[in-house]
Every structure is written in C-alpha cells, then in structure tokens.
Amino acid sequence: MPTYVDPAACNACAGLHGGPQCVYICPNDLMVLDDVVNKGSNQEPEMCSECYACVKLCPENAIHVRGYADFVPLGAEVQPHYEGQDIVWNVTFRDGRTEHFRFASRSTPWGSIDPYAGINPADRDAIRAQALFGEPEYLKLPESA
C-alpha cells in the first residue's frame, strides 16, 4: 500500500490532545486507527496519492511510503523530517545509492500570521469598488509605494 505504518514505531499518538495525527490530516479520509492493534492504518491504499501529509505530521516518524505496486519497483524510499524551519529529505535508490536534500519550509515562525496587520479597517462604502483588501499597497506598484 502507498503509505504504511510501522507497528513498532506507531504509538497511536498516545497522550496527544488531537488524537492520531495521520487520521486528523489525511486529505482523503484514508488513515484510520485499527481497533484491534491500536495502530494507524491506510484503509484504502488505491485512493492514496502519496501526498505525504501524514508522513510529515507523524510525531514518531512511523509512516513510510512503499511506491505503487503496479508500476514502482521495490526497494526505494523517500523519507522527510523537519529540522527547525527546514524540511530534510533522505532518498534511497533501489541500487542503494542515497541523496540528501534540505529545503526551507517557512520563513516566519509558525503561528505568527496576522492577515490584517497594518491594513485599515474595511470601508463598506468601497465594497462596490474593484480594490481588494490591502490594495493598492500590496500590489507594491512604484506609484503606491
């Protein structure tokens, strides 16, 4: 199956307030908690797009991806983890070669956004005009700078 859960690493997000993170985040309602073994599991692997949302969020790094059986040869792995504001990818080829990449994930602290900071309150008289909130300032045109 595209995503699979390592039972030795999964602790069902014990103690986490929001419950199992993979179940929370999967955009296609695929990840479930298996009642028998109390571990995460992908209930419909052929509807998995290998988007890695669950892999990235798993606090135990317990979720991996085995490429689609109908066209991906066995033996490769692509696994990310976060280091601060960066994401680090470890790529293992079928023949054993490896690649490592580090890319920025975010340039500001998580939770720091205030979408209306520094923008004047709405003037309802302008609701029929074409400008969106924050315009023209956010267009950053020379004449509006």
Add this chain to the structure above:
Amino acid sequence: MPEPTTRIVESDVLIIGGGMSGCGAAIEARYWGGDDLRIVMVDKAATDRSGAVGEGLSAINMYMGMRHGWNQPEDYVEYVRNDMMGVSREDLVYDVARHVDSSVHMFEEWGLPFWYDDEGLYVREGRWQVMIHGEAYKPIVSEATKKALGPDNHYERVFISHLFTDADDPGRIAGAVGFGVREDVIYIFKARSVISAAGGATAIFRPRSVGEGMGRTWYSIFDTGSVYGLIIPVGGEMTQMEHRFVPSRFKDSYGPVGAWSQLFRADLTNAAGENYFVNRLPELKKYDPYGSAFPTPTPLRNHLLWTEIQAGNGPIMLKTPEAIDALAAGDENRKRDIIAEAWEDFLDMTISQAILWAAHNIAPEERPSEVVLAEPYIMGSHSGEAGAWVSGPEDVAPDGYHWGYSKMTTVNGLFAAGDGVGACPHKFSSGSFTEGRLAGKSAVAYALDNTTPPKVDDRKIDELKRQAWAPMVTFEENQYASTNPEVNPNYLLPRQGLFRLQKLMDEYVAGVSAGFTTNESTMLRGLELMGMLREDLAKLAARSRHELLRCHELIHRAWVAEAHLRHMLHRKETRWPGFYYRSDYPEMDEANWRVFVNSRYNPEKGEWDVFTRPCPQVF
C-alpha cells in the same frame, strides 16, 4: 445503522471548500463582513493539507510582476486566449490578473519562502512563474485563513452533498446540506450567499494505472468535481464543460515537466532521438492563428506528441542529462545545485515522482525520463476551463456579461471561484486564491444588499437529508440479500459505480483507450448508458461514513461527466486536438465555433438545455 442527528448552522456567507479559492474567499469575506456578518467555511478534510495545493508546490504559476514592469494583465489575457484556442472570458481572466500580485506578496509576508536572485528579485521559471520552496504553502495559507475566520466558523470533515434554493424563488440560493465525515450528523447550513469553491474533477475517466496507482492522478484524487456537482443540480448555467485538460507529464507518477521545459530548457525526443516537435511544426498551420502563437498552445503541443506516439515513434523522452550539462557548463558546484533543484521540483509537489526515480535508479544527470499524455481531467484552474458561467467585473465585462455581482452564477446569491469559474483558466494556486477573494468580497456585498433571509422549505430539506443518508439505509435494508456484501443485486458500492463511470467515459467519450477520439454515434450510445448509470446511482450503498463520502463524491463526478459528454456532443468541431478529437468533425471551425458552449440543467423538469453564447474579444 446509526441514526444521524441534525445540526443547523446559520450564516451570512457560506464558503464550500477549504482549498486555495475557499481560503481566499474566507479571508476577503471576513475583512469586508467585519464582526456583524457570520462567514462560515466548510472543508471535507483538514484545511492545513486539503485541496490541490495540500501536497505543496514548487512554483507560483501566475504572477504578473507589475511592480517591475515584467508583465501587465492584458499580456496574460493574450496568453490565455491563445492557449484556449480563442475561447476564454477575457473579462474574468483580466480581473484575476490585475489583482494576483497582491496575493502573492501577502504569501511572501506570511512566510512562504521564495527563491531570490542576486538582486533580491524572485527567480522566474518562465514568463509568469516564480519559484518557491512550497512544501508548506497550504499550511501557511491555512494558518492565515483560520486566524481570519475564528474556530467557531470553520467546519472540517463535513462534506456538502447538495445546495438548496429559496422556497418561493428557485432562482435564489438558500443554503447547503451535508454530513459529518467523522460523526453521524446531517448538517443544514442556511446562508444568504454561498460560494462554491470546491475542486475540479479527477477519476472521471479510467486512469492509465488501475491498481494501487489509480490514486496517483495528476490532479489531487480528492478533487471530485464537487464544485460543479453542487452548482449544476440547482440550475446554474455552465460554460465550456466540454473542455478538458490532458496533462503531458513524466510517465506514471505524473511529476511536473514545467521546470524542465522552461527553467532547464530540456528537449523532448522520439525513439530515433529526433526532436519530433520541430519536425512536426508545419502541422500547426492548420490551427492558425493559435498554431503560430508563442508559446504553442498546450493542446497543440499534446497533439504533436500524440501524433508521434500514434505513428509508432515512442517512447518520448525528456533529455535531462543534456539539459543539466548545458546549464552547468562544466561548473561542478552549479551542477550539484541544478540536480538539487530538479529533485526539489518533485519533492515540493509530486513526491511519488521522486520515489519512481529512486526505484528506477534514475539520476536525472545520467538518464532521461519518459513522458506521456495522462488521462483527461475536467477542471477550471490550470489548463482546463470548465466551470460556471459567472458575472464579470462591472468595469470590463462585455455587454450582458455583468449581472449584479462579480463572480455570481446565474443563481442569485450563489458564487463560484477557482475550479468553479468557467472560461477563466490558468489561475493555478495564486489566481484561484485571488478569484476566491474577488468572490468573497462580492458575496459580502450581496449579503449586505439582501438582508431578508431566504425562505427554507422544510419538506425540501427533509428530502435532501434523506438523499444525503440514503446509501447507509440502502445497505442496511439490503445487506442480507447476499452472502457477499460486494455482490448484491439490490445495490452498487461506490467503487463499483466509479469503475462503471470510468469505463463508460474512457470508451465512449474519448478517453485514453479510445485514443482521445469519439463521434456523435459513439457519444449518443454513451449518453444512453449514462442514463442507466444515473438511475443506478440512486441505489448506491455505504457500509460506513467513509463509503458514504465516496458515494456522494461519485454522484458529483457523474454530474460532471454527463455535462462533459453533453457539451462535447454540442460542439461540432475539433478545437483542441491533443485533448480530444471528434472523428466526425476533425477540423477546427473558426467561423462557426469560436463561441462558448453553455448549458443549464432544469431542476424542475430534469432536462438539459445546451446552447452557445458569443465570445467577444475584449482586449
């Protein structure tokens, strides 16, 4: 079987869908709505990773760069006109283009990492595209959206199955019905204005990969055509539903080729190692003025690739080693950087392609990669232009193409954005977000002007509640007719219905196995089979809430598929070769068919009306 409870939610503006356009709508609507209007957003998943941008992106594909004089909105209108072979709503395209830069600058301020050159300017992939480290693009936009909305106005894991109209005025929207994906609850959302901002349609056609790999659609598999499946049944006029996008992508994992063709300037070659594209260029004269346009329109590039494959000259290979060597020009450090950029292009947005490279032992500096045409997709934000017929902006819309409120459909109070707006393609992430903002502002204006709440017909609501939960009841009542729940004479499981839809569309409506080709007789037979499928969809059965979700996603997909078929039947020409071919009308007919094909489903009579509208050049 659990009995669902009913929860009623009152709002002024209801936004359906938490993808890029829904988030844009929420942030803009909350700004103009202030504290006295209630803005509610409903997402079938978790907004941090929902929608087509959930996996991430490696580039923002729509940016004018007006502050540097790179491009003006009029330039974008010309580009889109050519790529759509003459048929686009230029007022709508212009409207997104003139605002999109402000959205992109907000993303940067919020914390989306961009690539910068030595002068501190965005690195450009092509004329309209700027490079980003976009792994967390959606969580960043989601954070801004949640801050704007507030937790009480944000519903996750609720799937909207139906819209409903005013009890006395079927031409006015009144709200939506849905169900909890994680709880046994039927939701009734009452609203003065509604924005349909859900996704375009994947998996309408039988995909090339029919095992586990069927989930590896080019567009996100959870884009189930709901944005259309909600608007069509309440009688909203649709446009260009015959249009489709067939992506040419790396084979099987459908990784992006844009960076390779634009940033790295790699060649595509045939079995003999020849640049087939250059050799076949004279073919494009037939499609002038679009055949001579630069860049060559997407369907025409597909057409040359498909013609080459049909001639037996595949595989088509993208020459990555030569491109990397040419760019590096002997500089080993530069070569390492380019290789990392190539991997990031996949790791940011189509991680499966990185797995495929690793599993095939493909290092891009050593070996080329195969490119194919994928299966068709019906959508409105990338190179597809299916969607609702909406009002243009007052200041630039042609006569008759503005009614009351920008982005409003032909149903009063019902707005569309993103994949939902027809004839306004190439919006991508930033343009969809921007179009959501435009719809959000308009929807607030409508709610302020129409203070009388819509009248809700309780009997109609009860019927929609029944329909929403019906697959659970169908299973409950029929499960003992067979020892095998997968084979039962009284119902269809959603997976079985999906396979039937995909086979029908593939074979009769120009899918991959039909060589993207069909004709009137073939489509009429397909329409007959579609009618029987639609009847059988009333017998869908669900064994769980998860299957209930799949049932209603399938019903939305079927609405899209039928609209696609009916529009294709109506357009008697082949305007977009490489997307689909009509063997009975194999030529482009510029004199008669440079028009919009529109349709309206009449909910009272259950009948479709398909017709044309003129396509004026505005710019």
